[in-house]
Amino acid sequence: MSAIVWTAAVSLAAWCWLLLCQGFFWRTDVRLPPRRDPGRWPPVCVVVPARDEAAVLPLSLPSLLAQDYPGRAEVFLVDDSSADATGELARELSRLHGGLPLTVDSPGEPPAGWTGKLWAVRHGIALARARAPEYLLLTDADIAHAPDSLRTLVAAAHTGDFDVVSQMARLRVDSLWERLVVPAFVYFFAQLYPFRRIGRKGSRTAAAAGGCVLLRADTVETARIPDAIRQAVIDDVALARAVKGVGGRVWLGLADRVDSVRPYPRLNDLWRMVSRSAYAQLRHNPLLLLGTVAGLALVYLVPPASVVAGVAMGGTTAAVVGAAAWLVMAATYAPMLRYYRQPLWQAPLLPFTAFLYLLMTVDSAVRHYQGRGAAWKGRTYARPGALPDEG
Structure with missing residues (x-):
């Protein structure tokens, strides 16, 4: 014994x-930091990479189009070679719901050395750059936002002088396996990357939640995002590290009204x-x-x-x-x-x-x-470093 x-x-x-x-790490009171409205609301572009997302877009995209933002804002949905008419559905939802202007475009298949999501993000950022935004909101196609989500994110970034403000969307917990596995997923993530340390000045701990990331546009240029992280499978953590690597400040916390609508009803779905x-x-x-x-x-x-x-x-x-x-x-x-x-x-x-x-x-x-690692939606990505660096 x-x-x-x-x-x-x-x-x-x-x-x-x-x-x-x-x-x-176990405390769950790290929510959006204190904020005040800026005197002038900066222009914002929302970039949504989407691949085969027709099942969830009706639950998520209208919430982005309905954002109550006092400044100029528009949405760019990048259709990553979808086989389920994701792009056409996005245009139809825009016609039905109105709201913020929506642009739908596709960059085609990603070249070697890029993950599909980051190639789509790169294309979306390039489209948005023509509008000269001061902030970019990178959000996944399965994320539904409260009407004031964009306003509160920008106010938090402005007030705290953050280069990145990211919220960990509340994942779905409807099925038995979701209730058992999903809260632990966020718990383990917070254990690896304690939220309090991420937002602390001088801290080297860096992470973000890819479903909801507000970025300063000039920081995107300085940190060479997404080019500098183009092979990253865990792109949100890589993005936060790239921002901190150029001296930027990152904040990450739990969301109150930013929700994932993607279902994971079976253990196999969560396992993958x-x-x-x-x-x-x-x-x-x-x-x-x-x-x-x-x-x-x-x-x-x-x-x-x-x-x-x-x-x-x-x-x-x-x-x-x-x-x-x-x-x-x-x-x-x-x-x-x-x-x-x-x-x-x-x-x-x-x-x-x-x-x-x-x-x-x-x-x-x-x-x-x-040879089946990092497989997602019909693509399998090589280990970073296995492909030649393009500079």
Whole structure:
């Protein structure tokens, strides 16, 4: 039992460190910072990359067209070689709903060395540049915005002098698997990239949420976005790093009224979402993969295993220490469950969800070595660096 007790004690120590020293990642009160209306509302262009999004556009695009923005604003939807009439549907929605001006265009297939989304973003930014915007809002085709979303984002960026203001859209949690997996997805992301650290001056922690990113247009030029990150599969984190790399300021927090309308009803849908980029997050490094698997097991699986082993083998100390680690884990997860309006009894189930994520991460690595990694909507992307750098 001594080995089990010591392992449980290390897990408990890790949880105490995460609770107090990891940027208070578990708190969910990082929302849009204090803001005031600017004296003059700057012109804004909204860029929406879209590939085969006909199923969700009726729920998302009208919310962008209906933005109540006091300044000049328009929307550019870039149809990334869709096979489901995404572009035609976008034009029809604009005719039906009116609102902000909409331009729909397509750049064709991306060249080698570019992901499809970033190639579409590049094309959208090029179209927007002719309108001389001061800000660009990059938002995904499955994101629905409250009518004042653009106004509040611009006011927050202006007031805080941020180069990037990004909101983590509230993902859908309707199905059983969504309720089990989605809150943990955001929880794990915040654990890797504590939101409080991202917005702190001088902090090197950088991340954004790709579904909703407001950017200063001059920062786009300075940081060479998206050209500098054209191969990135996890493009939102790469974008934030590029901005911080040129001295820009980034803010990231949870959204109140920016929502993803994309459904992930089955475990397989969520599995593909996570596994397509998990190994890229580890820079395709086998040693980082082994370390991640070991870390997930120690932090998330050891506590319940210690409780079971202690009860089965009569080891009270192992059971108590494991239960303490499990309790801290559940307590840090509870705020995210409240944010997603889920019952708190789900908090002790986090080890099971973490085990699923462990399997997804391993599967992501297996797919990578089978040549099926980073596959999304009919495209498979090479590992960054595997293609020649075009400068």
